Structures are given as C-alpha cells and as structure tokens.
Amino acid sequence: MTGAKASALDQFCHARGLGFLRFDYSGHGASSGEFRDGTISRWFADSLAAFDRLTEGPQILVGSSMGGWIMLLLALARPERIQGLVGLAPAPDFTEDLIWRTLPDAAREKLLREGKLEQPSDYSAEPTVITRALIEDGRKHLLLGDAIPIPVPVRLLHGLSDPDVPHTVSLRLQQRLATEDVVVHLIKDGDHRLSRPQDLARLCTVVEELIQLSAASNALSPVR
Numbered sequence: 001m002t003g004a005k006a007s008a009l010d011q012f013c014h015a016r017g018l019g020f021l022r023f024d025y026s027g028h029g030a031s032s033g034e035f036r037d038g039t040i041s042r043w044f045a046d047s048l049a050a051f052d053r054l055t056e057g058p059q060i061l062v063g064s065s066m067g068g069w070i071m072l073l074l075a076l077a078r079p080e081r082i083q084g085l086v087g088l089a090p091a092p093d094f095t096e097d098l099i100w101r102t103l104p105d106a107a108r109e110k111l112l113r114e115g116k117l118e119q120p121s122d123y124s125a126e127p128t129v130i131t132r133a134l135i136e137d138g139r140k141h142l143l144l145g146d147a148i149p150i151p152v153p154v155r156l157l158h159g160l161s162d163p164d165v166p167h168t169v170s171l172r173l174q175q176r177l178a179t180e181d182v183v184v185h186l187i188k189d190g191d192h193r194l195s196r197p198q199d200l201a202r203l204c205t206v207v208e209e210l211i212q213l214s215a216a217s218n219a220l221s222p223v224r
Contacts, residue, residue: 001029004195005064005088005203012204018211023050025070036116036129039137040095044073051078060210062203064088065165065192072143075150084210085154088194088203090173091165093145095138098165099130111135122163144172153181153213155206157199159190 001022013020025043026033047070051059060083063071068090075082091098103111111117111132118127154177158170167186174182185206190199 004193004200005062008200008204009062009207012207016211019055021050021054023047023054036131039131039134040069040073040141041137044070044141047074048077055081057081058083058214060084060086060207060214062086062088062207063090064194065091066094068092069094069141069143072148072150073141075152076148079150082150082152083214084152085150086203086206086210087154087156087170087173089158089162089165089192090156090170092143092169092173093138094165094169095135096142097144097169100135144169144176146176147178148173148176149178151179153210154179154183155210156182156184157187157190157194157202157206158184159187159192159194161189162192164192 001024006022010020010022023046024031025038025046027035027038031046043066051074059081061071061075063069063086065088068087069092071085071087071090072092075085100108103117107117111130115132117130119130121128154174156170156174158165158167160167170184170186174184185202187194187199187202193199194203
C-alpha cells in the first residue's frame with residue numbers, strides 16, 4: 001500500500017476531498033502473516049473485511065495484477081456499492097492459466113508431492129513460493145471461462161511489454177464482462193508495474209473519468 005500507484009491515488013483523492021482506502025493483503029507489505037500461507041480465498045476475505053468495515057457508500061475499485069482478480073470478486077460480492085472498476089495488468093485466473101498450465105510436468109509433480117514450489121522472482125531476492133493450496137483454492141474463483149455479470153463501467157490498462165501477465169488477459173476479460181462500457185488501454189512500452197510517471201498520470205486520468213461518470217448519475221459524493 002506504500003507503492004507508487006497506491007500513493008499516487010491517495011494524493012489524487014485527497015486533493016479532491018474523496019475518501020481513499022489502501023491496504024495490504026495478509027502476507028504482503030505491512031500486514032502480518034506469511035505469503036506462502038495465502039490463497040485467493042484468504043486475500044478475497046481480507047478485501048471484503050476492509051471494504052465492509054472501512055468504507056461506506058458507492059465505491060470505485062482499483063486493482064493491479066492479482067488485485068485485479070480480487071477487485072472482480074469484490075465487485076461480484078458487493079454489486080450494489082460498486083460504481084466502476086479500474087484494472088492495471090489485471091490477472092484473473094492467474095493461478096491456473098499463468099502458473100499451473102505453464103509448469104513442466106516435473107514441476108507439477110513436485111508441487112503436488114511436496115506441497116510447494118520455489119521459483120526465482122524478478123521483484124525480490126527471495127524466491128516466490130507457489131503452494132499446492134494456492135493452485136487448488138484458485139480453482140474455486142476462476143472467472144474467465146464464463147460471462148462475468150458486472151454491469152458498471154470498467155477501464156483496463158495493460159502494457160504490451162508486460163513479461164508477467166500477457167495483455168491478452170485484459171482482452172479476454174473485456175469480452176467476458178457483461179457491461180458494454182469497457183475500455184482497454186494498451187500501452188506499447190508499458191511493463192507489468194505501470195508505475196512510471198506517465199503511467200500514474202494515465203491511471204489518475206482514468207479514475208477521474210469514472211468519478212465524473214458516477215457524479216453525473218449522483219452516485220458518488222465527496223467525503224464530508
């Protein structure tokens with residue numbers, strides 16, 4: 001929650017008198033717990049708890065990478081309170097499509113046998129630990145195989161130079177979403193993080209667009 005995107009949005013909302021909530025999932029950032037103990041169900045429960053206890057009124061959700069998957073699950077769970085979604089390199093179904101299906105047979109067998117698999121990380125000196133629980137739990141929350149009944153405006157930003165989540169995931173997502181108001185922004189030189197100054201400016205512009213759409217329907221009001 002101290003990353004560039006969350007910090008930029010915090011400043012953006014503060015300048016407009018809007019409430020803004022940012023938090024770390026368990027096993028991430030400042031939150032307690034171990035990453036290897038996490039599952040999509042657990043991190044989804046974290047988001048529901050934060051949303052229900054710390055926000056009120058209509059909301060615009062922003063999710064990056066795995067957070068884009070959690071964002072969609074939250075929108076499905078609390079449809080009456082969601083006014084719009086912004087996904088940055090969203091990664092719904094990544095446990096199945098981007099991990100399990102891409103693993104060599106030997107790695108799959110090791111994961112099933114030992115319950116975990118360590119892989120080098122481009123973002124940390126420590127390896128990323130993939131657990132059998134993460135893979136099996138992820139199958140309870142897969143979204144891209146069917147229509148996704150989310151009716152609100154959605155904006156997706158995805159870098160064409162993203163080495164982790166192919167931009168085709170955003171294209172598949174826009175096809176599955178029920179809403180007709182979906183715009184996909186493909187950034188030719190954008191990476192996975194989308195945290196450069198120009199990326200942050202684009203993010204804030206997209207959020208401003210959704211705020212204006214919500215305000216036009218008298219659905220979103222500044223925090224008093």
